[in-house]
Amino acid sequence: MIPLPSDVDFASAVTVIRAALPQFGHLDITLLGEGSDHLALDVGGQYVVRVARRGEAAAAVHTEARLLAWLAPQLSLAVPASTVLGDARLNARVTVAGYPLLPGVPALLAPLQNDQVLAGASTLGTFLKQVHGAGVDDARALGLPDDDDPLLEEWARSAVDDLSVSITGGGLAEAARSHWEHYLRTPPAPAHGVRCVIHGDFAAEHVLTDDRGRPTGVIDWSDAAVGDPARDLAGLLHWGGEALLQAALPRYGPVDDACLRRAHWFAACRAVGDVAYGLAHERREYVQAGQQALTWVSRT
Numbered sequence: 001m002i003p004l005p006s007d008v009d010f011a012s013a014v015t016v017i018r019a020a021l022p023q024f025g026h027l028d029i030t031l032l033g034e035g036s037d038h039l040a041l042d043v044g045g046q047y048v049v050r051v052a053r054r055g056e057a058a059a060a061v062h063t064e065a066r067l068l069a070w071l072a073p074q075l076s077l078a079v080p081a082s083t084v085l086g087d088a089r090l091n092a093r094v095t096v097a098g099y100p101l102l103p104g105v106p107a108l109l110a111p112l113q114n115d116q117v118l119a120g121a122s123t124l125g126t127f128l129k130q131v132h133g134a135g136v137d138d139a140r141a142l143g144l145p146d147d148d149d150p151l152l153e154e155w156a157r158s159a160v161d162d163l164s165v166s167i168t169g170g171g172l173a174e175a176a177r178s179h180w181e182h183y184l185r186t187p188p189a190p191a192h193g194v195r196c197v198i199h200g201d202f203a204a205e206h207v208l209t210d211d212r213g214r215p216t217g218v219i220d221w222s223d224a225a226v227g228d229p230a231r232d233l234a235g236l237l238h239w240g241g242e243a244l245l246q247a248a249l250p251r252y253g254p255v256d257d258a259c260l261r262r263a264h265w266f267a268a269c270r271a272v273g274d275v276a277y278g279l280a281h282e283r284r285e286y287v288q289a290g291q292q293a294l295t296w297v298s299r300t
Contacts, residue, residue: 008039008051008052008053009039010031010034010039010041013039013041013051014029014041016051016096017029017041017043017049017051017096020096021043021049021096021098024043024044024047027043027044027046028043028044028045029041029042029043029044029049030042032048035222036053037052037053037056037057037060037222038050038051038052038053038057038061038222039051039053040220042101043098045101046100046101047098047099047100047101048080048098048099048101048219049096049097049098050096050097050098051095051096052095052096052097057095057222058095059143060222061082061084061095061097062084062095062143063142063143063144063145064082064097064221064222064224065082065083065084065097066142066143067139067142067143067144067221067224068080068081068082068221069081070138070139070142071131071134071197074130074134075127075130075131076123076126076127076130077123077127077215077216077217077218078102078103078208078216078217078218079102079217079218079219079221080099080102080219080221081099081100082097082098082099083097083098083099084096084097102208102216102217102219103208103210103216103217104208104209104210104215104216104217105208105209106204106205106206106207106208106209106219107204107205107207107208107209107213107215107239108203108204108205108285108286108289109205109285110209110213112209112213113213114240114243116212116213117213117239117240117244118240118243118244118247119213119214120209120213120214120215121236121240121244121247121248121251122247122248122250122251123214123215123251124207124215124236124244124248125247125248125249125250125251125252126251126252127215127218128199128202128229128232128233128236128248128252129251129252129253131196131197131198131199131232132196132197132198132229132232133196134196134197135197136195136196136197136226139197139226140226144197144224144225144226145225145226146195146225146226146227147195147198147225147226147227147228147231148225150190150191150227150228151190152187152188152190152265155187155266155269156184156185156187156269158269158273159184159268159269159272159273160181160184160185161276162269162272162273162275162276163177163180163181163184163272163276165276165279165280166272166275166276166279166290169275169276169279169280170279171275171276171278171279171287171290171291172272172275172291172294176294180268180272180294183265183268184265184268184269184272187262187265188258188261188262188265189258190228191228191229191230191258191259191262194228194229194259195226195227195228196226196227196229197224197225197226198224198225198226198227198228198229198231198232199218199221199223199224199232199235200221200222200223200224200225200227200231200232201220201222201223201235202218202231202232202234202235202236203235203238203239203270204235204238204239204289205220205286205289206218206219206220207239228259228262229255229259230259230260230262230263230266231263231266233245233252233255233259233260233263234262234263234264234265234266234267234269234270235267235270236248236263237263237264237267237293237296237297238267238270238271238274238289238293238296239293240296241293241295241296241297241299242296242299245263264297267293267296267297268293268294268297270290270293271289271290271291271293271294271297272290272294273290274286274287274289274290274293275287275290275291275294276290278290
């Protein structure tokens with residue numbers, strides 16, 4: 001068994017991957033990203049491999065793989081086809097999941113013009129309609145959890161914290177504090193009885209696009225849940241403002257005013273989160289995306 005530190009870091013994740021996948025031993029491994037649950041690594045520019053950092057995340061990796069295998073035939077955009085490796089000979093608490101790299105680059109990193117973003121609206125609307133229309137009972141049977149914050153209390157607390165970090169770090173102006181703090185502390189009425197399969201973190205960073213800006217795939221389903229569709233619609237607002245959302249809705253279908261209010265609030269929460277994350281990790285693209293998203297939301 002390979003000993004690991006209490007928190008899986010990049011070096012130990014590389015050790016596990018090379019032991020679990022010796023056929024890839026000659027390939028370079030680089031860090032794509034990391035969160036509290038997983039590390040994501042690029043293996044030779046051919047595969048994405050995720051290493052779970054804790055037990056709950058490991059269980060979620062298995063659920064995500066089952067969910068996407070079931071969802072993929074129902075969707076018009078590519079999603080990861082993960083293979084999960086859990087080998088106690090390596091380390092009993094380590095779970096590794098990998099999939100062939102999907103074509104395209106995250107839209108957050110692509111220099112897209114507004115007209116290119118809007119050109120993909122119909123594709124995105126169709127895709128979200130397909131996800132949200134998937135069978136909830138079937139998804140739950142595969143282990144998909146229900147949203148753990150239906151009253152939005154944790155969302156509000158986290159957003160206010162992110163706002164403070166963003167202002168202290170210089171990502172947002174102090175003059176904006178009063179307005180946004182009041183807005184974030186007063187979430188709209190929860191979506192009682194409105195539940196569907198959701199991606200849970202739908203945004204430009206997780207939508208892959210080709211060199212013409214056309215959506216080709218959607219990655220990172222670790223926040224998928226049975227929850228409020230407004231969380232995913234918020235990703236459209238965050239990415240391209242009201243123009244992108246409205247351009248996607250003809251393919252998505254009718255949305256009531258209450259759902260739109262929740263989507264705007266979720267978009268603001270996501271925006272301050274992006275600014276805070278970008279400052280903490282020196283990722284200017286996240287800071288800029290969050291700043292732009294707050295501008296979109298403030299116009300509506």
